[in-house]
Amino acid sequence: MTTLNDQEFMRYSRHLLIPEVGLEGQLKLKESSALVIGTGGLGSPVALYLAAAGIGRIGLVDYDVVDSSNLQRQIIHSEETLGKLKVDSARARMLGLNPFIQVDAYNEPFTAENAMSIATGYDIIIDGTDNFPTRYLSNDVAVFLGIPNVYGSIYQFDGQASVFDAKNGPCYRCLFPSPPPPHLVPSCAEGGVLGVLPGTIGSIQATEAIKMLLGIGSSLAGRLLLYNALDMSFDYVNLKKNPKCPVCGENPTITELIDYEEFCGVPGHHADELPTEWDISALELKDILANSNPLLLDVREAHERNISNIPGSKNIPFGELASRLSELDTAQEIVIFCRTGNRSLYALEMLLGAGFRKLKNLEGGINAWASDVNPMLPIY
Amino acid sequence: MPIIKIPTPLRPHTEGRRELELEGKTAGEVLDALCALYPVFREHFYEENGELRKFVNIILDESHIKDLQGLDTPLAEGDTLRILASISGG
Ligand SMILES: [Zn+2]
Numbered sequence: 001m002t003t004l005n006d007q008e009f010m011r012y013s014r015h016l017l018i019p020e021v022g023l024e025g026q027l028k029l030k031e032s033s034a035l036v037i038g039t040g041g042l043g044s045p046v047a048l049y050l051a052a053a054g055i056g057r058i059g060l061v062d063y064d065v066v067d068s069s070n071l072q073r074q075i076i077h078s079e080e081t082l083g084k085l086k087v088d089s090a091r092a093r094m095l096g097l098n099p100f101i102q103v104d105a106y107n108e109p110f111t112a113e114n115a116m117s118i119a120t121g122y123d124i125i126i127d128g129t130d131n132f133p134t135r136y137l138s139n140d141v142a143v144f145l146g147i148p149n150v151y152g153s154i155y156q157f158d159g160q161a162s163v164f165d166a167k168n169g170p171c172y173r174c175l176f177p178s179p180p181p182p183h184l185v186p187s188c189a190e191g192g193v194l195g196v197l198p199g200t201i202g203s204i205q206a207t208e209a210i211k212m213l214l215g216i217g218s219s220l221a222g223r224l225l226l227y228n229a230l231d232m233s234f235d236y237v238n239l240k241k242n243p244k245c246p247v248c249g250e251n252p253t254i255t256e257l258i259d260y261e262e263f264c265g266v267p268g269h270h271a272d273e274l275p276t277e278w279d280i281s282a283l284e285l286k287d288i289l290a291n292s293n294p295l296l297l298d299v300r301e302a303h304e305r306n307i308s309n310i311p312g313s314k315n316i317p318f319g320e321l322a323s324r325l326s327e328l329d330t331a332q333e334i335v336i337f338c339r340t341g342n343r344s345l346y347a348l349e350m351l352l353g354a355g356f357r358k359l360k361n362l363e364g365g366i367n368a369w370a371s372d373v374n375p376m377l378p379i380y
Numbered sequence: 381m382p383i384i385k386i387p388t389p390l391r392p393h394t395e396g397r398r399e400l401e402l403e404g405k406t407a408g409e410v411l412d413a414l415c416a417l418y419p420v421f422r423e424h425f426y427e428e429n430g431e432l433r434k435f436v437n438i439i440l441d442e443s444h445i446k447d448l449q450g451l452d453t454p455l456a457e458g459d460t461l462r463i464l465a466s467i468s469g470g
Contacts, residue, residue, distance in 0.1 A: 038470050040470050041469070041470055043470070129468075129470050131468055131470075132466070135468060153467045153468055153469055153470060154469040154470065155467040155468075155469045156388050156389075157388065158388045158389075158465075160467060175437065176466045177434040177435070178434045178435050180435045180465075184390075184424055185389045185390075185465060185468070186389060187469060188469030188470075191389070237439050237443070237444065238442050238447075239444070240447055301392075317392060319391075319392020320393075323393075323418075323419075323420055
């Protein structure tokens, strides 16, 4: 039988005082388990609060290492763990906060191959991933295992959260049957995110997970929360189960895990899986510029040009490209660049579709130019 | 006139505008007016048969228009439509 020791009675005192939790609830939390997918912006507060709350077993899935650009929002990591595995960094911090829990680290990408074996046995999934393929995967795994999936996602100043519990209501696919085309919606790596935003949304996810595990309150199941930090607005959308949902509907067509990257038309884990036949390196571009005069097309946002710039380049932010194609000449050689080479590749695909052929993509973007050609420029 | 709110990820397509007041008596008419103003939305939002693409979610107050009368959902003066963006950041 699960019990609390003297130190745990003291540690969880403020929970034991709440009638809705009490000793019975705290023992429930100790007996429960939660799987956190991703230990980034959302995963940081989720994992910290679940650890502090005394969830008995917490799984962490991530394959990345801690980078200094993470620390603006990923508060579970620190200067001391730069370069270390994220799951190890997070695990050490959680056990430092609460040694009376078990933290299982899975240092691997969450994929269709390993997802069911990792997730089986957990009571709840918390989706803190940063890409569409893994979000559809997390949803489908939760549906197949019959456990709730606590959803959160962020972009710039916008956050969304819900509880997708297909046994009792809609799932992620009921709301979003298919992802948007990759070029329509930029990712945080491309568009940025306010550092504190995942703190708000991740804390809401942790709240919902703890309530679900305790069986108290009314959850966000059947409601999508829309948060905007600039307006400080919280809006809701009522969600209904879609009887035609391909995974949780009456006649599901998806009955086992699929190829999620193909489904979303984007790579989920490694940007280097994108086609490379159009790529040129920063050093190759330097040679080209010494001998010819291609158009340098910067598809970053205008404000990013205050950070670093290549003189003589023309700026058309990616979002405006489709409506400004008339400014470009199919006869001219065009070298497209952005910060790291993702947006520029989507821009290249768009230009290919519009009949342009004399195209190159600066591999690694202006950051590669800064590191290999012009060390005066900052890398961001 | 009804108002349509543009989500952050789509604002690059509306010259940064957060919301627009557009003519229309139904959700479909307001979306048509938006596409007339910014034609890039036409190909993004609609299938060739004129139906909304699956990833496009249009919300009136707190309800999805597919739970109301779809593109034919009537709008009153001052109603606010919202385009719901799928975002994936974490
Ligand atoms: Zn569903």
